[in-house]
Amino acid sequence: MNCLWSVLFFLTFSLNVYAEGARVLTGIDVLEAEKFERLNGLRVGVITNHTGRNRAGKSTVEVFREAPGIRLEKLFSPEHGLYGDMDRKVASFVDPNTGLTVHSLYGQTRRPTPEMLEGLGYRVVAEAGSIQTAEPLARTSVFDLAVFDINVAGFNISPIAEIVAARGLPFVFVSGYGPAGLPVLFRDKPVLHKPFLISAFADLIQSALNDRPGAAT
Numbered sequence: 001m002n003c004l005w006s007v008l009f010f011l012t013f014s015l016n017v018y019a020e021g022a023r024v025l026t027g028i029d030v031l032e033a034e035k036f037e038r039l040n041g042l043r044v045g046v047i048t049n050h051t052g053r054n055r056a057g058k059s060t061v062e063v064f065r066e067a068p069g070i071r072l073e074k075l076f077s078p079e080h081g082l083y084g085d086m087d088r089k090v091a092s093f094v095d096p097n098t099g100l101t102v103h104s105l106y107g108q109t110r111r112p113t114p115e116m117l118e119g120l121g122y123r124v125v126a127e128a129g130s131i132q133t134a135e136p137l138a139r140t141s142v143f144d145l146a147v148f149d150i151n152v153a154g155f156n157i158s159p160i161a162e163i164v165a166a167r168g169l170p171f172v173f174v175s176g177y178g179p180a181g182l183p184v185l186f187r188d189k190p191v192l193h194k195p196f197l198i199s200a201f202a203d204l205i206q207s208a209l210n211d212r213p214g215a216a217t
Contacts, residue, residue, distance in 0.1 A: 028054045028063055038203075040069040047076040047105065050084040061098060075102040131155045138163040145208055146171035150181045158183040170208045174201075 031039065032054060044064060046052075052060035064072040075082060075098070081090040082102050090104040126141045128134035131152060138146070138160045146164050148157045148171055157173075161183065164171050171189070175181035178193035192204050 023055075025055070028052070028060050031067075032063065036067040036070055039067070043071045043073045045074040045076060046072065047078065049077055049080065049082055065098065072098075072100065075100050076105055077102050078105050128152070131157075131160065134160045135163065138167075143169070145169070145205060147205070148173050150175040150177070150183070156183060158185060161186055161189075170211065172204055172208050 025033070046060060046064055048060045050059075054060070054063055061072070061075065064070070075095065077090060079090075080086050081104070082095065092104045093102055094100070095102050125143045126137045128137055129152065134152065134157075146161075146169065148161055150157055150173060152160075161171060161173075162185070165186075173182060173186070173189055173191040174194055175191055176194045179187070179191050182189065182191055190204050190208055192201060
């Protein structure tokens with residue numbers, strides 16, 4: 001279970017590929033064609049490397065930096081680093097070409113940490129990789145929204161979702177099975193099919209927060 005306000009590190013891995021007539025459009029091409037409307041107003045973190053380019057060969061980093069209505073805040077690099085020239089574990093660094101912090105996901109950690117997410121407008125207040133760890137967090141943590149994977153380390157998340165529901169706090173699900181994977185008790189809850197666009201995840205979370213009793217509209 002992740003108790004957080006949001007999104008981020010699904011961005012590059014979840015961008016779909018579309019066929020438009022004889023043309024094939026990658027996720028970055030689709031976003032450009034849409035003038036980045038679905039990301040309007042967001043601060044963005046991008047997982048990418050030197051292979052991330054649009055149809056014209058322009059780097060994904062530069063495309064995002066020039067995109068209207070959004071602000072590229074941080075970069076995240078996979079194995080071999082942002083420029084693909086590292087054959088060892090890669091440390092995080094400030095990219096001299098952009099001035100942005102590049103957080104390595106092939107160094108001391110293989111996934112974004114809560115500290116890396118700071119500055120993107122979202123704060124992870126707790127996370128759990130097992131039902132045993134999740135239970136006390138669900139009972140006592142202060143958070144705005146819980147995001148549940150259907151299965152955590154092989155165990156169904158339903159008991160933890162029931163705890164959060166009893167507290168009257170909002171939550172959403174993500175699942176590789178989509179709505180079909182939802183526990184019976186929570187078939188009416190929002191769910192996002194993995195993999196997904198960061199924008200879809202942001203929309204899901206914002207919608208759940210807006211639906212809270214007393215939430216400002």
